[in-house]
Amino acid sequence: MQQTQHTQHAAQTIVVVGNGMVGHSFIEKLVKSPGFKQFNVQVFGEEPRMAYDRVYLSSYFSGKTADDLSLVTPNFYQDNGVSIHLNDKVVALDLAAKTVTSASGKTVAFDKLVLATGSYPFVPPITGNDRPGCLVYRTIEDLEAMKAVAATGKVGVVVGGGLLGLEAAKALVDLGLQTHVVEFAPRLMPVQLDEGGAALLKRKIEKLGVRVHTAHATKQIVAGQTCLNKMEFADGEFLETDMVLFSAGIRPRDELAKLAGLVTGPRGGITINDQCLTSHPDVFAIGECALHNGMIYGLVAPGYAMAQVAVDTLNAEAAHFSGADMSTKLKLMGVDVASIGDPHGNDETALSYVYENGPEEIYKKLVVSADGQTLLGAVLVGDADDFGNLLQIKLNNMTLPEHPDSLILPNRGGSTTELFGPDALPNSAQLCSCYAVTKGQIVEAVAGGCCTMADIKANTQAGTGCGGCVQLVTNVLNSELTKLGVEVNTDLCEHFGFTRQELYHLCKVENITTFEDLMARHGHHHDGHQGHGCEICKQAAGNIFASLWNSYALEKDKIPLQDTNDNYLGNMQKDGTYSVIPRVPGGEITPQKLIVLGQIATQYGLYTKINGGQRIVLFGAQMNDLPDIWRQLIAAGFESGQAYAKALRTVKSCVGSTWCRYGLDDSVTMAIELENRYKGLRSPHKIKMGVSGCTRECAEAQAKDIGLISTEEGWNLYVCGNGGMKPRHADLFATKLTQAQVFQYVDRLLMFYIKTADRLQRTATWLDNLEGGLTYLQAVVIDDSLGLAADLEAQMAQLHASYECDWQRAINNPEFTQRFKSFVNVEDKAPQPFVLERGQIRPATQAERLAGIAVEIKQIA
Amino acid sequence: MSQFQYVCSVDALVANSGVAALINGQQIALFYLAGQVYATSNYDPICHAFVMSRGMVGDLKGQLMVASPLHKEHYNLQTGQCFEHPDIYLTVYPSRIEDHAVWVSVP
Numbered sequence: 001m002q003q004t005q006h007t008q009h010a011a012q013t014i015v016v017v018g019n020g021m022v023g024h025s026f027i028e029k030l031v032k033s034p035g036f037k038q039f040n041v042q043v044f045g046e047e048p049r050m051a052y053d054r055v056y057l058s059s060y061f062s063g064k065t066a067d068d069l070s071l072v073t074p075n076f077y078q079d080n081g082v083s084i085h086l087n088d089k090v091v092a093l094d095l096a097a098k099t100v101t102s103a104s105g106k107t108v109a110f111d112k113l114v115l116a117t118g119s120y121p122f123v124p125p126i127t128g129n130d131r132p133g134c135l136v137y138r139t140i141e142d143l144e145a146m147k148a149v150a151a152t153g154k155v156g157v158v159v160g161g162g163l164l165g166l167e168a169a170k171a172l173v174d175l176g177l178q179t180h181v182v183e184f185a186p187r188l189m190p191v192q193l194d195e196g197g198a199a200l201l202k203r204k205i206e207k208l209g210v211r212v213h214t215a216h217a218t219k220q221i222v223a224g225q226t227c228l229n230k231m232e233f234a235d236g237e238f239l240e241t242d243m244v245l246f247s248a249g250i251r252p253r254d255e256l257a258k259l260a261g262l263v264t265g266p267r268g269g270i271t272i273n274d275q276c277l278t279s280h281p282d283v284f285a286i287g288e289c290a291l292h293n294g295m296i297y298g299l300v301a302p303g304y305a306m307a308q309v310a311v312d313t314l315n316a317e318a319a320h321f322s323g324a325d326m327s328t329k330l331k332l333m334g335v336d337v338a339s340i341g342d343p344h345g346n347d348e349t350a351l352s353y354v355y356e357n358g359p360e361e362i363y364k365k366l367v368v369s370a371d372g373q374t375l376l377g378a379v380l381v382g383d384a385d386d387f388g389n390l391l392q393i394k395l396n397n398m399t400l401p402e403h404p405d406s407l408i409l410p411n412r413g414g415s416t417t418e419l420f421g422p423d424a425l426p427n428s429a430q431l432c433s434c435y436a437v438t439k440g441q442i443v444e445a446v447a448g449g450c451c452t453m454a455d456i457k458a459n460t461q462a463g464t465g466c467g468g469c470v471q472l473v474t475n476v477l478n479s480e481l482t483k484l485g486v487e488v489n490t491d492l493c494e495h496f497g498f499t500r501q502e503l504y505h506l507c508k509v510e511n512i513t514t515f516e517d518l519m520a521r522h523g524h525h526h527d528g529h530q531g532h533g534c535e536i537c538k539q540a541a542g543n544i545f546a547s548l549w550n551s552y553a554l555e556k557d558k559i560p561l562q563d564t565n566d567n568y569l570g571n572m573q574k575d576g577t578y579s580v581i582p583r584v585p586g587g588e589i590t591p592q593k594l595i596v597l598g599q600i601a602t603q604y605g606l607y608t609k610i611n612g613g614q615r616i617v618l619f620g621a622q623m624n625d626l627p628d629i630w631r632q633l634i635a636a637g638f639e640s641g642q643a644y645a646k647a648l649r650t651v652k653s654c655v656g657s658t659w660c661r662y663g664l665d666d667s668v669t670m671a672i673e674l675e676n677r678y679k680g681l682r683s684p685h686k687i688k689m690g691v692s693g694c695t696r697e698c699a700e701a702q703a704k705d706i707g708l709i710s711t712e713e714g715w716n717l718y719v720c721g722n723g724g725m726k727p728r729h730a731d732l733f734a735t736k737l738t739q740a741q742v743f744q745y746v747d748r749l750l751m752f753y754i755k756t757a758d759r760l761q762r763t764a765t766w767l768d769n770l771e772g773g774l775t776y777l778q779a780v781v782i783d784d785s786l787g788l789a790a791d792l793e794a795q796m797a798q799l800h801a802s803y804e805c806d807w808q809r810a811i812n813n814p815e816f817t818q819r820f821k822s823f824v825n826v827e828d829k830a831p832q833p834f835v836l837e838r839g840q841i842r843p844a845t846q847a848e849r850l851a852g853i854a855v856e857i858k859q860i861a
Numbered sequence: 862m863s864q865f866q867y868v869c870s871v872d873a874l875v876a877n878s879g880v881a882a883l884i885n886g887q888q889i890a891l892f893y894l895a896g897q898v899y900a901t902s903n904y905d906p907i908c909h910a911f912v913m914s915r916g917m918v919g920d921l922k923g924q925l926m927v928a929s930p931l932h933k934e935h936y937n938l939q940t941g942q943c944f945e946h947p948d949i950y951l952t953v954y955p956s957r958i959e960d961h962a963v964w965v966s967v968p
Contacts, residue, residue, distance in 0.1 A: 494921065532877065532894060534919040534935075535928040560877035564915040564930035572930055576910040623915075823888075824880040825868045830888065830911060846909045 011038045014314070015100055015110040017090045017256065019045030021054060022287030022303035023116030024071050029308055031080045035315040041082045042108055044100070046089035047139060050077070055300055058167050060143050061174035063709065063716040063732050065695055068702070069140070093260035095280055112282050114310060115257060115270060119250035119288035119298070124159070128221030133228045134244045137168040146243065150175040153242025155227050157181075159218060160248035161188040166332045168247045169210055173333070180211045180239060182231070184248075187214055192328060192339035196354060197379040200363040204335045204382065213239075250298050252289045265291040274320035276310045284310045297324055301433040308436065325395060325433070329380075329387040336384035341377035341394050343367060350376055353405040357382075364408040366390075373399050378408075388431075388472035396429050422476040431476065432469045437462035439476055446480040453477060454768040470773065492759060493536040495523050500684065500759040504544050513549060514557055515541045539563055540759045543646055546682035547754050550802040552809055554816040565644035568623060568820070569630075569806050575843035577832060578626060580606075580618040581643035582633050583679060586653045586671035586691075587614040596636040600629060607840045612723075613650035613688065615641060620841055624829055627817045630807040639805040646760075647682050651675040651689040654698035657710075663693035665710035670739065671699075674706075677743065680803045681796075683750065684757040684766075688722070702730045705763045706746055711735070715742050719749060719777070720767040728764040731774050734782060744793065748781045751792040865957070865964040874898065874963065879927065881914035884967045889954060890914035891963065892927060892938055899938040900956035900965045905929050906949050913951060927951075 014030070016023055027043065030036055045051075052069040060069065077084045085102060092101040093113070101107045121136035123129050133149050136142055150156070156172040158165045161183030172179040181188070187198035188205075202212045217234040224230035227240040252269040263271045263279035269291025276284045276292075287303035288296060297303065302324030312319030329338035349370035356363050362382040368375055375394045380387060386408060393400065393407075401407070425431075427440030437460045445459045453474055457463050463470040490499045498506070503518070512518050515533060518541055523531055533541075542561030545551040551558055553566045565571050570578030582597070597616055601608045607619040621629055630640075643649060653671035657663030671691040678687070690701030691708045700723075701707030707718035707730045714736040721730025734745060757766040770776060779785040810816045822830045833849050834841040844853070868882050874893035881903050882889045888903035890913040903911045908931040916927040918938070925938040935944040941951035955966040 495919075532919040532925065534921055534926070535917040535933060538917060538919060556875060559875050560917070563917060564912070567915070572912070572915070574908065574910065574931070576912040576915075576931075819875070819880075822881065823883040824873050824891070825882045825884070828883055830881070849909075 012111040013040045013042065013109060014112045014114065015108055016041065016043045016114045016116060017093075017100065018116035018118055018287075018289075019043055019047070019051050019084065019086070020116060020118045020287070021051055021071065021300050022118070022307055023114075024051030025304045026114060026116060026286060026307035026310060027077070027080075027082060029311040030314070031082070033311050033315050036080075039314070042110075043077070043082060043084040044088055044090045044102055045084065045086045046103075047141070048087045049140065050084065050086065052140065054138070057137070057140075057143065058171040058174065059732070060140065061147075061171045063695075063711065063735050065697070066140050068729065090256060093256050095260050095262070095283070098282065110282075112314060113280075113284070115278070115283065115285040115289055116287050116307075117253040117256060117285075117289040119252050119296075121246055122249045122251050123246045124218070124248055126218050126220055128229075129244075129246070131221055131223070131229055131244075133242050134221065134246070136246050137164065137171070143171070146171065146175065146245070149228075149243045150177055153228060154178055155180070155241040156243040156245060157231060157239060157241040158245045158247055160246065161185070161212065161214065162191065162247070162249065163189060163328070163330070163332075164250075165247035166205070168245050169205075170333045172243070172245065173208070173210065177243065179209070180213060180241065181205075182216050182218065182233075182239075183212070183214045184217055185214065188212065189337070189339075192343065192379070193337070193381070194343050194365055194379050196356065197337075197339075197343070197363050197365060197381045200356075200361060200381045201332070201335060201337060204361055205333055208333055210333070250288060250296075252291065252296055254289055257285065257289075265294070269296045272306075272321075274309075274322060275313045276306045276321055277313070284313070286310050292321060293323055295323065297326075299324070299326065299328070301436075304434070305436060325391075327387075327391050327394070329384050329391075336380065336382060338380040338384040338387040339378070340387070340390055341367070341375065343377040343379040353408065355405070355408045355410075357410075366404055366408055368400060368404050372404060375400060375404070380408075385471075388469060392425050392429050392431075392472070396426055398424065422472070422479040425476070431472050432460075432462040434469075435461040435464065437469075437473075442473055442476045443480055446477060446484065450477075451481065452769060454765055457768065471771075474771065490758075492540055493534055495519070495531045495533050495537045497524065498522065500540050500544070500761075501756050503540065504548070504755060507541075507544050508548055513545060513551070515561055516557075535563065536759070539566075542566070543682055543684065543759075547799075550680075550682075550799055552804075553806065554810055554813075554819070556815075559819070568626060569640060569644055569810060570621065570626060571644045573619060573843065575620075575832065577620045577622055577843070579643070580621050580626070580629055580633070581611070581615050581641040582638035583641035583675070584615055585675040585679075586651055586668050588668055588672065589616075593636060593638065596633070596638075600632050603632075604629060605834075605841060607842060614652050615643065615650055617643075620832075620834065620843075622822070622829065622832055624820050624822045627811050627820050631811050634805070634808055634811070640807040642680055642806065645682060645806075646685050647680060648675070648678040648687045648689070651691060652699045652701075652704070653691040654693050654696075656691075656693035660693060662696060663710070664712060665693055665715070667691040667693035667699065667708075667710060670708060670710075670715075670742075673739070674708075674742075674746070677800060678746075678750065680806070681750065681754075681799060683754050685760050685762045687750070687763070703727065704730060706730075706750075708742060714738060717742060717745060720763040722762055722764050724762075726764075731767070733774070733778060745781055747796040748789050748792045749777070751796045752777075752780060752788070755792075865955070865966045868963045868965050871898075871958055871961050871963060877918060879914040879916060879918060881911070882965070884965060887967055889965060889967060890916075890927070890951075891956070891965070892918050894918050894925065896958075898956045898958055898963050898965075899925065900954040900967075901927070901936070901938065901941055902952040902954075904951075905931055906951065907934055907943075907946070908932055 050072040088102045088104045090100045091103050099107050099109045121138050156177035157180045158169045159182050161181050169181050219232045219234050222230050224240045228242040231239045254264045254270045257270040270285040272285050272290045278285050286306035309319045309321045327340040350367050353366040365379040367377040378390050425439050429439045450456050462473050491497045538561045553562045601618050611617045651671040651674045653667045656667035687705045689706040690699040690704040692699040692701045693710050702718050703721050703723045709716045716735045717733045718730035719733040833844040835844045877894050879892045888911045890901050890903040892899045903913050916930045918927045926935045928935050936951045941953040943949040957964050
């Protein structure tokens with residue numbers, strides 16, 4: 001529908017050749033641009049899949065799937081009426097006829113053409129470079145080939161010690177190969193680092209078990225004796241290896257442009273002007289295939305910037321690409337490395353400052369102009385925290401302080417960096433280079449009501465790419481909030497001037513167990529009268545008491561603190577009836593239990609459905625029937641599934657290795673054990689888990705707060721994902737875990753979440769707001785950086801040990817069951833009108849009730 | 862002229878919470894807080910279900926209130942007025958505690 005309409009109005013056809021990161025970014029930007037409706041867009045991609053993240057390619061070996069790496073949300077192209085031809089390489093370009101022709105024989109006429117053909121890995125012309133096991137590192141298919149070689153081999157060599165080469169070396173380590181890096185230049189990362197930085201990087205990488213051979217030229221590759229291949233070097237040395245991975249730079253893919261007669265550079269690359277137009281006025285080139293001002297940019301951010309310029313130009317808006325900064329910050333094999341501007345001090349008059357900390361393995365170098373006023377370049381290895389600050393000084397040409405070295409010296413006490421705090425930056429400063437977000441945009445977003453990092457991410461996309469700018473953006477956010485006089489109000493509600501986290505600690509430290517006590521000690525008073533609380537603070541208090549002391553919802557002093565779901569141990573539905581969800585750990589249930597559920601549902605006239613979390617739900621139970629229903633369920637071996645509580649809901653699992661022909665591990669047993677370990681655990685929000693027995697991911701574990709996926713080497717643990725209104729894929733937290741490690745990490749992580757999260761904050765938002773993000777969480781949970789692990793585990797053990805079934809507790813005590821009567825003064829039962837649909841009951845609508853269509857179902861018992 | 866009727870003992874109520882009662886064929890919500898009992902209709906006028914007695918009580922801006930357990934709209938317990946939609950009211954009924962007993966007047 002949308003597409004037909006779209007095509008009718010389309011005046012111009014745009015053909016995009018290439019669906020890599022930059023090609024896709026172009027489409028994303030075009031779709032959002034004002035003139036999109038006038039364009040009919042056709043995209044060709046030679047790979048079998050849509051754009052994916054090549055920057056994080058190596059994470060494919062630490063558990064990410066091709067789907068995880070995808071940059072395209074499902075149906076994005078379809079929904080926007082963009083036609084895409086995958087697995088179909090464009091082989092000819094006719095500039096006179098303005099057509100392109102693909103390998104499968106399609107010829108498409110265009111009004112405008114965008115070449116985003118990218119680059120190919122350069123393979124040095126060495127004899128034997130085509131031997132088996134000689135590979136490149138560019139596509140997911142290349143990764144599959146690497147996997148295949150790694151499966152039978154032991155040793156791998158990366159040729160090239162640049163950025164990509166070191167990234168590839170990480171992949172070889174992840175594949176379990178004994179890894180070597182061979183670099184022709186005398187040091188690693190020769191473009192970005194100086195000698196001192198490179199030497200430190202080499203030492204750090206070697207500590208991780210990677211052998212680094214610099215100043216080595218490969219003469220030829222021949223058949224090996226102990227391995228598949230043997231590399232012979234110019235100096236007579238040799239190295240036996242199964243895999244040779246070439247990562248010696250990239251070359252622009254300009255062959256199509258060349259054949260068509262477009263102007264290309266002497267050393268390759270399609271020549272473009274500041275509008276990203278080639279020598280033909282209707283043909284753009286963007287990304288790694290384009291040559292701008294003599295430069296080929298092998299980074300993704302300049303490609304994205306070019307994509308934006310091309311889109312703006314197509315929309316007849318003034319835009320120009322004026323080159324890009326090549327500064328980079330990354331984590332190579334766990335080592336922070338950053339390079340800014342010209343770190344070599346090629347200008348003879350330049351001055352440099354070097355800080356080297358041997359014991360802590362930190363190297364920092366600043367290159368400044370002769371007058372000491374301007375920053376020319378910097379190198380940071382081992383500690384790149386200063387990157388954001390230094391980059392902004394460089395990009396905005398800010399005047400340096402009197403002692404520039406204060407910018408890289410460790411800050412022990414007196415602070416000099418204040419001068420370069422967020423306020424010193426001009427609004428034009430680009431903070432997030434992945435999405436080209438300026439400080440001005442952040443300022444505007446804050447003025448528009450964004451108060452948290454999560455808001456900023458959602459509104460501006462800043463910090464959602466590589467994440468390198470999060471610290472800086474957070475500083476700007478906080479500074480702006482303070483300036484606006486927005487005292488960030490983290491008060492729970494009008495009754496308490498504290499966050500949930502603060503109340504949690506107050507209750508714990510002061511041993512507070514009742515709401516009255518909490519209110520008396522810490523609550524606000526209204527006109528001299530003590531407040532009564534509200535549904536916000538009372539529930540938060542109830543939740544904290546449950547997390548801390550496992551207090552029971554139906555105790556008289558706890559009843560007022562619970563919302564109806566917790567008070568009646570079921571979920572209130574729209575007509576005031578409740579749903580009953582017994583726990584079915586791991587989704588495994590016996591035929592006998594299934595029969596019991598059917599019998600109980602029949603007896604009480606309930607509607608039954610399997611819900612989204614693999615549980616069988618009995619709907620329409622009236623309050624006064626609940627205790628009897630529970631009694632019968634418990635007699636049949638069921639217990640409460642806590643489906644009403646902010647607690648562990650379900651652990652979804654696939655069939656697993658017991659039955660599935662692909663399963664690698666027993667996901668059902670794992671799910672049952674997880675569920676039994678964490679059942680009843682009260683937390684700031686509901687928690688869901690998933691366990692998949694293989695990477696086919698039938699349990700959708702990556703959409704859960706805690707997800708496990710079995711691999712041949714153990715469990716991969718994913719954390720802080722969720723479905724729901726704002727879906728978020730979980731992050732890979734740790735790999736190759738044993739079951740004991742899984743429990744230990746999950747114990748610590750959940751307990752840390754319970755202690756520190758805000759009220760009703762899901763794990764995903766919690767992580768988004770956690771300063772330091774995933775890395776910090778990993779440090780706390782895995783490395784015990786806060787020294788909390790033992791305490792967290794002990795608290796979890798205590799909660800686990802004090803678990804009791806809520807339903808069982810309710811029916812054991814007549815005082816509790818008393819509350820389930822429909823009316824306090826008579827034995828009558830409230831009438832409950834239903835309508836029959838597809839052979840089951842459903843709540844009558846208001847109209848049906850008024851029209852008298854509704855029937856009242858009498859229970860059969 | 863409506864008459865006060867005996868409903869139940871105060872012991873049948875839970876402090877800072879609500880219960881439902883059936884009086885003259887009508888569903889009434891009784892709330893017990895700050896030593897007083899407050900009576901309103903049990904019907905949620907926005908969600909059209911008999912659930913108000915199961916809402917949480919407390920105070921907002923110094924006024925005693927009950928929050929609907931369905932969509933959390935707040936109602937003043939003394940006037941019945943909805944905080945969020947000032948033209949929507951719960952019916953309120955005169956009520957009192959006498960000799961440890963709850964009395965409500967429902968026409």
